[in-house]
Amino acid sequence: MAESSRCETFVFLDLEATGLPNANPEIAEISLFAIHRFSLEHPERDESGTLQLPRVLDKLTLCMCPERDFTPKASEITGLSNQNLTNNHKPGFDRTVIKTLQEFLKRQESPICLVAHNGFDYDFPLLRTELQRLGADMPEGTICLDTLPTLRGLDKAHHHSTRASHGKKSYSLSNLYRRYFNDEPKAAHSAEGDVYTLVMVFLHRAPELLQCFDAEAQSWDEIEPMYTPTPGDSVVEATMPEMHYPHPLPLRFYSQGCGLDAKVRRGPELFWILSRVDSSERERKEELSKSELEETSEVTEANKNPYMTKNLFYNIFNRWPSNLCLKTYREGKPTTS
Structure with missing residues (x-):
């Protein structure tokens, strides 16, 4: 030593x-x-x-x-x-x-x-x-x-x-x-x-x-970590580039076992969306459209706590993999307002 x-x-x-x-x-x-x-x-x-x-x-x-x-x-x-x-x-x-x-x-x-x-x-x-x-x-x-x-x-x-x-x-x-x-x-x-x-x-x-x-x-x-954080413990921060929508969408995902919490910011507004994702379907990739984003945000804004569509989730991560900056970090667990 x-x-x-x-x-x-x-x-x-x-x-x-x-x-x-x-x-x-x-x-x-x-x-x-x-x-x-x-x-x-x-x-x-x-x-x-x-x-x-x-x-x-x-x-x-x-x-x-x-x-x-x-x-x-x-x-x-x-x-x-x-x-x-x-x-x-x-x-x-x-x-x-x-x-x-x-x-x-x-x-x-x-x-x-x-x-x-x-x-x-x-x-x-x-x-x-x-x-x-x-x-x-x-x-x-x-x-x-x-x-x-x-x-x-x-x-x-x-x-x-x-x-x-x-x-x-x-x-x-x-x-x-x-x-x-x-x-x-x-x-x-x-x-x-x-x-x-x-x-x-x-x-x-x-x-x-x-x-x-x-x-x-x-x-x-x-020194080895005491344990490897499970998906339910990890937090990922990603910023989706401005492509289909007039504002970049910073997305903070809090994985919870089979589910995922995402905080989506559009301009000055803040939305909580709960996404349930089956990893076995990850191969599905469909077009992400402005209307799909708006529809999801509008429902969330109405405090209905909807599920983000699987297709939307997959496209966020699979459509621009080279443009996503992923960083592991920890923050307070989100709550639906």
Whole structure:
């Protein structure tokens, strides 16, 4: 792996999500603390010698409302729910989130190392999945470090003993904090609270963790998505060129299994159209006419929520394939007005 000296900024990361990996979770909260290598190599202490959170650091915490429902257990643990996120008008993991993350990371000296506890099995793959939905990625050269297997390996090599009060060996973030600081972690299972705990745990073992960086870190490019978004999770943006109609028609399609939601803009007006498409009939191609577009829009404008004709849908995608610009992204699920 790359030498540790190559990473100048360590971005400590935690995610809160709708469930465990087997539930194909979505991110509901993300928190990052960006700390320069200097502060990890020269930790701050108070008058009693107790480690302190570095004074110089950048923080970013965002909440977002996922489309997927929280599992009851995830909601209980995190204190988040679809309801309270909706009540606070939080949009989902969209392009605004991506831009905010990119700008936050752009402020940091590169190369960057992402640090998470159980990151290889949860945080990194889930973040990769969410980024993949939007066609986005981390900065080139990003490195990842998971403190869970790294600390376990260090203890095994040096015969340390990290145990909870009941005597069983544990490497949960909370138990590590209790062991190292003889105190309860603050705001556990909030993303920002867990990042604070992670930073303090890292500082406690910083010399060892930085020394073993080469053997334990992985390139972001090696991280696989937690799961491949299904058609029901993907969102596609396309702009149809101005050909039969006086206005270009930006189309945003939200696939929902066998169906598809499309938002069609004609001039200043906005229409919701629900399209049910049988993929086995995709070969059918018929002429797209101005009258067909107008008829569909007029019915939608009357709030009758019609089905877009299959022929119209196929023609949009098959008539001008070279002129369609498709980008994966995520936005709030449409509702019929």
